[in-house]
Amino acid sequence: MKRTITMMMCLLPVLGFAQQPGKNWHLQSKDADKVYGTGVIKAYDELLKGKTPTTVVVAVLDGGIDTLHEDLRTNLWRNLKEKPGNVDVDGNGYKGDVVGWNFLGGPNGQVTNEASEYQRVYFQYKSMFENVQNEKDVKKKDKQHYISWVLSKSLLKKGDTVAPVYFRGEQVKDDLYNEKDRFYGNSNLIGDPYFHGTHVAGIIGAERGNNIGMDGIASAVNLMGIRAVPNGDEYDKDIALGIRYAVDNGAQIINMSFGKAVSPERKMVEDAIRYAEKKGVLIVNAAGNDGTDIDLHPHYPSPFHMKGEGRASNMITVGASGATEAGLVAGFSNYGVKTVDVFAPGVAIYSTLPDNKYSPLSGTSMATPVVAGIAALIKSYYPQLTAKQIKYIIENSVTKIDFPVTKPKSGGKKVAMTELCRTGGIVNAYDALVMADKMSKAN
Structure with missing residues (x-):
């Protein structure tokens, strides 16, 4: 994997944005707008009018969030049992965690580069x-x-x-290889490179209908910020504890837009994923941006268990797609017929950036929150559905691609979409909500 922030965090510069449709194309639909979007706008117009959603908590396990952003601050998760400051009012071990936690902070500064x-x-x-x-x-x-x-x-x-x-050394003051050393860090989510997490958060849950910037996918959402990803590779321990923090503090969905080729403490992360699975929490995970087959060259965190005991039933791994037939599979996206579950819009996705700014970015980092946002949308209108049911719905309501697509980094080779991911399709929020309605009535 390339030694740059853009690759470490599953983020790439915008590719061909000038040739792409409008800035909210990922919310549009194939039948109405002639782009391979998710049908979110159509779903709100035709399926959700007059219905009242229940608020869903989505954890953004990433590089931090601009908690002051005009399009995000009203939808931030708030720990009502806690107060700002250096006191642990709610007794969960994390002092002042009002809007989330920073596992990269410490008494001597914050980790930026790794x-x-x-x-x-x-x-x-x-x-x-x-x-x-x-x-x-x-x-x-x-x-x-x-x-x-x-x-x-x-x-x-x-x-x-x-x-x-x-680099981490004296900054955080924790034992990197002792998972029981849990209570380190601080409550400041605004620390470089928080632009990435800010962009991800906006895709999921920027405030809808406020005529500012852009609309997130889910309207009834609380975004829990968990900072664990620096410029460079994240530590397995931070990710494991970030997952556990999210679960213990009420997150129902966790977005994980990061990854790496080596995971020395993989068991820590796997145990945390199993913990989330046991608690009924859905994890949405980026496939990565190396343009490679991750069935052959694993990208961690992996949905597969270390000892060959199958795969996590609460985890969706996401590849990135473009708006049109010609560039449907993003040239940078990882793929894998066994490992990658679905593809989702991930090219030139317009979203929030720090300091009340907005910009399009590309990467499986952007495709992943599209899926997490759809999961939150389903959960908010059908709260009785479980993580496993929502995973099933998202995977079985995809827009099936019945024409050859270009395989990443293959010199232009055309293959069936079913050779690149398990479902052979692009996520479809409209059809997912139709299926969710039927499933909820059948329960």
Whole structure:
């Protein structure tokens, strides 16, 4: 994976925006607007009028959120049991977590830049494994770290050094490898690179109908900010604890627009995903932007369990699509007929940026909150539906693509959409709501 913020966070610059339809194309529909959008506008006009939604809490596990943004602040989650300041009023272990939590903050500042995980792993275990001739010589307790080290060695680039490994160091003051060391960080969600999380949050739940900026997908939503993704690769421990924080504080959906090629503490994250699964929380996860098959080259967090015990039933992995038939599959998007569940609009998606600004951005980072927003929309009007049911609905209501599409980074090779994802389609909010209505009446 490229060593840049744009790739680390599943974000890419806008690709061909001048040739794309209007700024809210992802909310439009194929039949009415001739673009491969989600049908959200049509759904509000035809299916949801006169109906009253229930507010849904969506956690944005990302780089932070501009909590002062004009189009977001009314839809922020608020911990009504807590008060601002350095006091833990509600007793959950996180002082002053009124709108969320920052696992990258500490007494000596905030983490902004970090190394790639392969750099950290390679230099951390170099002295332990560099002279190993055979995997059989590695102790059982060190086997997983050895596998991660070998993979990291293969990813190492000329000029990579040990120095970036210690960026976090004195800033956060936690034990990176002790999951029981949970109560670190601070309540400040505005810390670089919070532009990414701000953009993601707007796609899900920017205030609708206020004639400012743009409309989010879900109208009845509270956005819980959890800052755990720096410029560079996120730490597995922060992600695991971020998931648990979201679940314990009432999130019903978690958006995860990030990823990496190496996950040394994968079990921590998997255990957290299982915890969310047990609690009925849906996780929506970005496929990544390397234009590669993640069935063959995994992108973490992965929906598959480490020990071959199947996959998480509460997790949707999302690839990115464009507005028109010619560029339907984004050239940067990862794919995988086993791993990627659906594709969703992720090219030139217009949304919120810090300081009351707006801009289109592209990436599976943008496609993922489109799906999380649709999940929140379904949940808000059909609150009795479970995470598993909503996952089923989203996957089984896609717009099926029955023409050949261009496979990413293949030199223009055309393939069936069913060769790139499990469902062979693009998410469709309108059809999902129709299916949700039928399912809720059948229950």
